[in-house]
Amino acid sequence: MVCTLPSLSLYMHPSLNIEQKHRLHRSWKPSSEILRTELFHKFNSPFELQQVHTLVIKTGTPLSALPLSRVASICALTPRFAYAQQIFQQVGQPEIFIWNCCLKDFAESDSPFDAILLFYQLRKHNVCPDSFTCTFVLKACVQLRDLFHGRIVHKFIQKLGLQSNLVLQNVTVHLYASCGKISDAILLFNKMPQRDVITWNTMITQLVKRGYIDSAYKMFLQMPDRNVRSWTAMIAGFGQCGKPKEAIDLFTKMEEVGLKPSEVTVVAVLAACTDLGALDLGSRIHEYSDKNEFKRNIPVCNTLIDMYIKCGVLEAALRVFEGMKERTVVSWSAMIQGLAIHGKANEALELFHQMIQTGMKPNGVTFIGLLNACSHMGLINKGRWFFASMSRDYGIIPSIEHYGCMVDLLSRAGLMQEAHEFITQMPIKPNAAVWGALLGGCKLHKKIEMAKVAMRHLQELDPLNDGHYVVLANIYSEAKQWDDAARVRKLMRNKGLQKTLGWSSITVNGIVHEFVAGDETHPQSQEIFKVWNKLLAHMRLKGYIPNTSVVLLDMEENEKEKIVFRHSEKLALVFGLINTSHGETIRIFKNLRVCEDCHAAFKVISEISNREIVVRDRNRFHCFRDGSCSCKDYW
DNA sequence: CTAGGGTTAG
Incomplete structure (x- = not known):
């Protein structure tokens, strides 16, 4: 008689009583292959483990077929520690090796403190730690910024005589730096008899995180060998401390040296492009990413989405988003926020709906995007609703x-x-x-x-x-x-x-032109003013009336007009009209909020010149087309 | 079984 093999999940099903389980147990002889693939990933408690263990013994399966790291993690923090030890001592592998695997998992999990607890268990049961053990516990301390336990492990390393181990020295430097003890880290760094590229890279990253960008750059220049990660750490460092231009300059040098940018490099450079509004470099990096199969890398795609959004090319951002095989909450949130700052509130809300339908859980950032969408389009009730919903329906505390x-x-x-x-x-x-x-x-x-x-x-x-x-x-x-x-x-x-000081910039043929209000220093200034005057006559015919209330000072009306007419965004726009071909979209970047008069003027100009004008403001985007703006004048 | 670089908002 052929009987169907029950699966282990059935065997361990809570609804089965002991007798039923015994019956199954007697009749069932699974191969070790089945044990390995189907069964062992399903037990979760020492009780279930014991059932599986019994099964292993009964079927004559070698003990090594057990996923030992899982056995370790189940027994590590329960009173069954000795039970695991007993198994490990029979499998013919060093016991500490198996515990180390478990420590590694704990250190990289979302509760790294378990690694520290396990470390104490190991000591209590007289298991002798090695350098790997210390590495993983220190890694957990780094994750937790736990200097207290970190110091204990540091002393312990010295007790074991492992203090000359380079890897351990590197993690220790990382530990002190990440816990805010940067001077201790530097002290250790200086005392190290030898350093490798990882030592230097760790120091650079940590110095940047503490705000010492200049010291970090000094180290970068000083280090004997630089690999891709060294360059990337420094590029990311410049980006993170608000120096995107320096980040891009360094990236150019990295290319000159002939090093191949990694996914992480690409992310760092794209983030710098985002800050600068450097669409041309950003698109070039996009092409490079596609050529190098970086498409499957989620952070690369997320950063691309953000770059296109902040450079005002919403369609390109959507294309990247649609092309992603897998998305994270970051992808969705970035896209929702993008639609929000482009004044597409309904699309943003619709995207959120889709997100929920795919089963993706929103986070706090998602709701910032949604609230921004409502705010920019005046959807007051929807905004109130989302604010109430975030804690009620998703457990997110505002x-x-x-x-x-x-x-x-x-x-x-x-x-x-x-x-x-x-x-x-x-x-x-x-x-x-x-x-x-x-x-x-x-x-x-x-x-x-x-x-x-x-x-x-x-x-x-x-x-x-x-x-x-x-x-x-x-x-x-x-x-x-x-x-x-x-x-x-x-x-x-x-x-x-x-x-x-307010300034506006526009990129033409890869060159960034910056203007400040009243600017007469640009080589094409005279031409800009001439074209503006012609344009103004045209605008007045279309009903444009200068709004001089934006001028702070008490002065004559025509004086005020002169000031308003030379606002930086107007200068940048006229420069753009002169220097780009007909029909090309003009993209302007302003460091402050766009002025009300310029906003009205740009609407009229978009109609007269039949151009699309995209302005990136301090807060959001304005897309002028056919005499109106994407913000629908609500901003 | 070791160690170092990254994305949404603010």
């Missing part, structure tokens, strides 16, 4: 950023009282971003009294940020309260602050 988004949403919509009430009822202390969002709403809706309230808090929380003073002065100026405006500007000056 962070200060989410509260900031909500205040932005409410105050942009003019619901100033509600926004203020929302702030006073927050369970966490409001920060400068929260009050700043309220102040922004006051500017938009000309609420002077509320602006004063917001400013009082901002002066306390963020006194050195010139932006707040400028906004408040603007609010007074718009209300023609010149004395108050002057008082705020004086207050700002007394703190030693200057208004951040």
